[in-house]
Amino acid sequence: MGDETAHLPAIPRLEYHSSDGWQVEENNHPIEEVRLTVDPFDNPKLPASTFRAWLLGVSSCVLLSFINQFFAFRTNMLVISSVCIQIVTLPIGRFLAATLPKKDIKLPFTDWSFSLNPGPFTMKEHCLITVFAGTGAHGVYSVHLFTVVKAFYHRKINLMAAFLLAHTSQLLGYGWAGIFRKYLVESPYMWWPGNLVQVSLFKALHQKENRKRGAITRFQFFIIVFISSFAYYAIPGFIFPAISAISFLCLIYKKSVTMQQIGSGLNGLGFGSFGLDWSTVAGFLGTPLATPAIAIFNIMISFFLKVYVLLPITYWTNTYDAKRFPMISSNVFDSYGNIYNISRIINGKTFTLDVQEQENYSKINTSIIFSFGYGLSFATLTASIMHVALHNGKDIWKIWKNDREYSTDKLQDVHTRLMKRNYEPVPQWWFHLLLVSMIGLSIFTCLGFNRQLQLPWWGVLFACAMAFSFTLPFGVILATTNQVLGLYVITEYIIGLILPGKPLANVTFKTYGSISVGHALTLLSDLNLGKYMKIPPKSMFIVQLTGSIIATCVHFATAWFLLNTIKNICDTSKLPPGSPWTCPVDSVHFTVNIIWGLVGPKRIFGKLGHYSLLNYFFLIGFLLPIPFWLLAKAFPEKRWLKHIHIPLLISGGNAIPPVHAVNYIMWGTVGIFFNYYIYTRHKNWWAKHTYVMSAALEAGVAFMGVLIFFSMQFKNINGIDWWGGYANDYCPLASCPTSPEVSVKGCPITQ
Template identity: 75%
Template sequence: MRDVPVLPPPSDQPQLSFDPNLQWQVEENEHPIEEVRLTVDPTDNPKIPALTFRTWLIGVTSCLLLSFANMFFGYRTNQLSIGSVCIQIVALPLGRFLSTTLPKREIRLPRTDWSFSLNPGPFSMKEHCLITIFASAGAGGLYAIHIVTIVRAFYHRMIHPMGAFLLAQTTQLVGYGLAGIYRKYLVESPYMWWPANLVQVSLFKALHLKEERKKGTMTRFQFFIVVFITSFAYYTIPGFIFPAVSTISVLCLIFKKSITMQQIGSGLKGLGLGSFGIDWSTVAGFLGSPLATPATAIFNILFGFFIGVYVLIPIGYWTNTYNAKRFPIISSHVFDYAGHAYNTTRIINSDTFTLNVEEEENYSKINISITFALLYGMSFASLTASIMHVALHDGRNIWKMWQSSKEYAKEKTEDVHTRLMKRNYEPVPQWWFYLLLVTVIGLSIFTCERFHIQLQLPWWGVLFACFIALLFTLPIGVILATTNQAPGLNVITEYIFGLILPGNPMANVTFKTYGTISMSQALTLLSDLNLGHYMKIPPKSMFIVQLTGTMIASSVYFATAWFLLDTVKHICDPKNLPEGSPWTCPNDDVFYNASIIWGLVGPVRMFGKLGHYSALNFFFLFGLLLPIPFWLLSKIFPRNKLLKYIHIPLIIAGAGGLIPTHSVNFIMWGAVGVFFNYYIYKRYKDWWARHTYVMSAALDAGVAFMGIFIFFALQFNDISGMDWWGGVADDYCPLAGCPTAPGVLVEGCPAINS
C-alpha cells in the first residue's frame, strides 16, 4: 500500500462539512466505474464520529416508529409503506439540534473501560447514514408475519407466540450470514457498483450542503414541515370524517343496478374506469410513492396496466375463459365449480392439517378469477423476462464486470475507496458471518422442529431453502449490483416445494419465506455494506447497526401484528367486519390463497395435468421470448428513443399487478407520478429537484402519524367514524364482485337466468 499525503479537502468539493482542525485524506480518484467517480468523493476523515449516542438515539427511535407504522398500515385496505427517506430528511435537523443542546461530557460505563460522549461535535454525514440504515430496517417489512396472520386470521388455528417470534427473527437473519460469503465479490470489488447507492450518496451530500433561505422562499426543512402539517391535518377527512373520498367510482354512482357497469367502473373491485381518490394513501398505497419513481418506469408500468386491465382481463372474462363469468371479475379468492367461495376446511385433514385428496376430488377443483389467473401467468413471465432482459441489455457488461471482479480478487489490487477503508478501519471478521449463519440456521431448524405441527416444514426443508438462497444470491447479486434489477424467488420457491411436498400449506409458505427472504436480506446487507464503503463508515458499525436494526424491527413488527390480531375484532374478515372497515388485510388475503394453491392443493393439482390452469405454464416461455424482438429492434434502430425506454419486465409487472393492488391505486399513482416526474420535471426542473423527494416524505409522514392517532384516540375506543353516506370507506359498487354466469347464485347478487 502506497503512502498518501494528508491534505485538507479539495476546494471543488464544498459539500463536505468538516472541522479545519481535523485532517482529511485525499486520494487520486481512479475508480473504474465513471458513475462512481463522478458521485463518490475520494476522501475520508477517520476522526469524524459515526456510531455515536445521537446515532443510537435517533436511529433506534426511527426504527421503532417506522416498524410500528408500516405494520399498522399493512393490514389496512389502503396500506401505506413509509420509506427510510422520511427519516433521512428529518434526521438532519434533529441531529443538528442535539449537537447544539446535548452536554459534551464523557459518560463512563460502570465497571468497564468503555466511555462515550453524549455530544462528540457537529452532526456528521456518517451519523446521518447510520441513522438511515437503522430506519431502513424498520421500513423493510417482515414477510414472516404473513404466516402468523393466515394461521390466526384465515385458518383460525393457533400458533405459539414463541414459535412465531423465532420465525420472524430467523427468517430475517439467515441472509446476513450468507452475505459474508459473497462480500469479497459483491462489496469489495469496484466493479460491483450498486447504482441505487449512488442516489443515496448524492442525497446525503445535498442535505449536508449549507442552505441559506432566499427571500420569499423556504428551506427544504421548512417546506417539509408545511407539507407534513397539511398532510397530517387533511388525513382527518379520508381517515375519519369522509372515508368515501379514498375511492370515488363515478360509473357505480350512475349505474346502480348494472353488474357490467360496476365491474367496469369500480376502483376497488373492478377495472376502475372513471374512478379516482382524493387521499394520499390511495396514491401511495401498495405501489409506494410515485414521486420517488422515475417517469420512464411509471410509463412502462402504466402501459402494462392498461394492457392487462383494459385488454387482457376483459377479453378473458367476456369470452368466459376458465369459466370466468362464474366468479368475480377481480378477486384473489378461490372458488368451487359452482362459483361459491371454496370451503377449504372441507378438504383439510383437521388432525394433520394436510390435504384430504379424496374429499378434494369429490368436492371440486380449485378455481380462481380471470384476474388472479393473469397475475400468476404474469408472475411466471416476469421471472423469465427479467433474466432475459438483463442478459440481452446488460449481459455483456455484467460478464465483463464479473471477470474483472474475479481478477481483482486474485490480484488483490485496491481501488481508491478500498484503500481508504482498509487504512482507517478494521473490517468485519469473516467468522462473525459464519457464526451468525450457523447459529441462525440451527435456530431455524429448532423452530421448525419444535413447532412442526404448526409450521410443517421438516429440518431438511430449512437446509434446502437456505441452499436455494445461497445458490441465487451471487448471480442475482451481480445483476442487482450492476443494473439495479433483481428478480424475486417467491414464485419459484413455492412452485418447487409444492412439487416436493404437496398438501402441506404451512410447509410451503414457511419454505418460501426462508428461501425468498434469506436471499433478499443478504442482498440488503451487501447493499448497505457497499453504501458504507462509499460513505467511509467503519464496517463493524455498519454491521452492528444493520443487525441490531433488523432484530428491533422484527420484534416490533411481530408485537404490532400480534396486538392487532388480538384487539381488532374480525380482522382480515371483510364479511364480518363493520361496513367500510379498513382492516381487510389485502396482502395477507393473497398470501393465504397462495398457501392453498401452492401448498394445500399443490402445483400438480392446480397448474399440472390434474388442474384447470396448466396452460399458464406457457407464460414462462412467453416471458423468456418477449424481450428478444424489442432488443433486436433497438439494435436495428439505435436512434429510436422509444425503443430505448421500453422495459418488458416492468410492463409485465404492470399487466399482472392488480392483486392485491386496486385499479384506483394504479390510476392515481400513475396520474400523480406523470404530473410530477414528467410534466413538473420537464417544465420546472429546479423546483422538482429541490422539493419532490421532500414532499414525498412529508406526505407519507403526515398520513402515517394521523392514521395512528385516529386509531388509538378514536377507533381503539370503539369510535369508528361518522354515521353518514360518506362515512364508509367504500366506493358503493356492491355488484362489481358478482358473477354473470346464468344459474350461479351468490348472496347479495341478482340472479341471472339467461
C-alpha cells in the same frame, strides 16, 4: 459540500492529503455515474456510531416498524420509507448537537466510555440513522404466515415458533451476504445504482442552504407540507373515507353489473375512478415521487395492457369460466361460483389436505385476473433472466473475469482504498458464526413445537441451498442493473410438488429460501452505501444486525397485538361497515398459500387442475425480450426502444390484487406529473422539493392514522355514520358473477 466539508481543499490527483484529517485521492472509479455522484475523499476523524446516532436510530427503527406493520392490515395500507426519517432526523440531530452536554459517559464495570455530544452532527451519523430506520421500514415476511393461520385458517400457532421463525428468517440472509460481499461490495463494478439516490440526498441535505428573500428552506417546506398532510388525512381517514376511491360510473349506473365492473376503482377496471387520499396514491405501490419517469411509464403501460386489454378479453370471452366468478378477486372459488370452503378439505388433526374430500367437493378456481396474474409471474421470472442476459450479459462476464484478478488489488477503486486504509473490516468469522447459528436455530424451530411448521430438517437445508445458489447471481443483477428478481414463485412451486398438501411447510420453505436472499441483498446494499459514505464497516454491520432484531420484535409484537385485540380482523364478512381492517395483502397470501401449499401446484397448474396451459408463460417470457432487443440493436437512433423494459412491462401491472385499479391510476397520474412534467419544465424546483414533499406527505398520513386509531378506532369508533363515512366506492355489483348458472346473494341473475 456542507458544514463539515466547507474547509475541504481542491481535489488533487493521486495525492494523500491529511490536513484536518481529510484524505483525498483521484476519483478513478470505473463507473461514470459513481464518479459524478460519490466524493473521492474521507475524514476518518468524523464520528459515525455516536450516542446521537443510536438514540435517533433505535427510535426511528421502532417507530417505522410499528407504523408500517400497523398500516399493513388496513384497506389502504401505507409504507413509510426511510427517506421520511432521513428528512426528519436532520434537524433533530443538529438540535441534539447544539443542546446535549459535551461530557463523556463511562459504562459501569468496563473501560469503555462515549461522549454525549462529540461535536457537529455529521453525514456519517445521519447515514447510520437512516440505515437503522431502513431495517424498520422493511416488513417481516413471516408475520404473513401467522396472520394467515390465525385470521384466515382460524387455527392457533405456537407463539415461540412464530417468534423464532421471524428472527431466523430475517438473520439467515446475513450469512449469505458475508460469503459474497467481496464480489458484491468490494468490486468497483458492483456499483448498486439505487444507492446513488441516497448519496445524492445526503449531500443535498447537508449542503448549506442560503435562503433567498421571500423563499423558504427545505425544512420549512417539509413542515408546511407535513402539517397540511397531517390535518387533511383526518378527512379520508375518519370524516369522509369515501373520497379515497370515487367511482362516478357506479353512482350513475346503480343497477348495471357491467358498468360497475368497468367503473369500480376497487373491484373493477377503474374507468373514471380517482381518489383524494395520499394513502390511495402511495399505500400499495410506494411513493411515485421516488420512481423514475421511465419506470412509471413502463408500469402504467403494463397496467393498461393487463387491465384494459387482457382482462376484458379473457373475462368476456369466458376464458376459464371467468363469468362464474368476480372479475377481480383474491379469493378462491368452487365450481358453483361460491367462495371455496377451505375448512371442508383440511384434515383438522394434521392441518394437511384431505385429498379424497377435495376430489368429492371441487377443484380450485380463481378469478380470471388472479389466474393470469400467475401466468405473468411465470413470464416475469424467465423474461428477467433473458433481459439481463441480452442487455447486461457482456458486462456481467467482464465482472467475473475482473473479479478473478481482484486478489491482486489491481481493481481497487478510490472508495475501496480509502475504506481499507482507514477502517478495520468485519471479520469473516462474524458472518460464518451467524450463518451456522441461524441454520441450526432454523432447524430447531421447524423440528420443535410438535413440528407445527411442517417443514422437515432437510427442507431447511434445501431452502438454504437455493438461497446460497441465487444470492450471487441475483446480487450481480441488482448491483449492476438495479433490477430485483424474486424466488417466490419458484420456491412455492418446487416445495409444492415435493410436499403437497402442507400449507405451513410451503410458506416456511419460501421464507427461508426466498426471503433470506432479499435480506442478504439488503445488507449488501447497505454495506455498499457505507462504502460510498465512508462508514466504518463494523459500525454498519452492528447497526444492521441490531436494527433487524429490534424491527423484527416490533413488527411481531404489533401484528400479534392487533390480531388478538381487533375482533374479526381480516374477515370482511364479519367486520362492521367501514372498518379499515380488511387485510388485503394477507388475503392474497392466504389464497397463495391455498394454491401452492394446501392444494399444491399439481392439482392447479398440473394435469389435475384447470390451469396447466399457464405453464407456457415460462416459455413466452423467455422469448419475448429477444425481438425488442434485436429492434433496439437494429435501430439505435430510436432511443425510445432502449427504454422498453420487458420484465417491467410484464410485471408492472401484476400487483392487482391486492392493489386496486384506483391505486394504479392515482399513482401513475401523480408520478408522471411530478417526475416527467415538473422534472422537465421546473427541474430546479423538482430537485429541491420532490423528495422532501414525499417524506412530509408520508409522515403526515402516518401520524394522523395512528392518532385516529388510538383515539377512536381502538374503541370501536370507526367513523361517522353517513353516506361518505365508509371506505367504499359504492360499486357492490362489481364483484358479481355474470354467468346465468351462478346465483349469488345481492347480485342480479344474468340471462
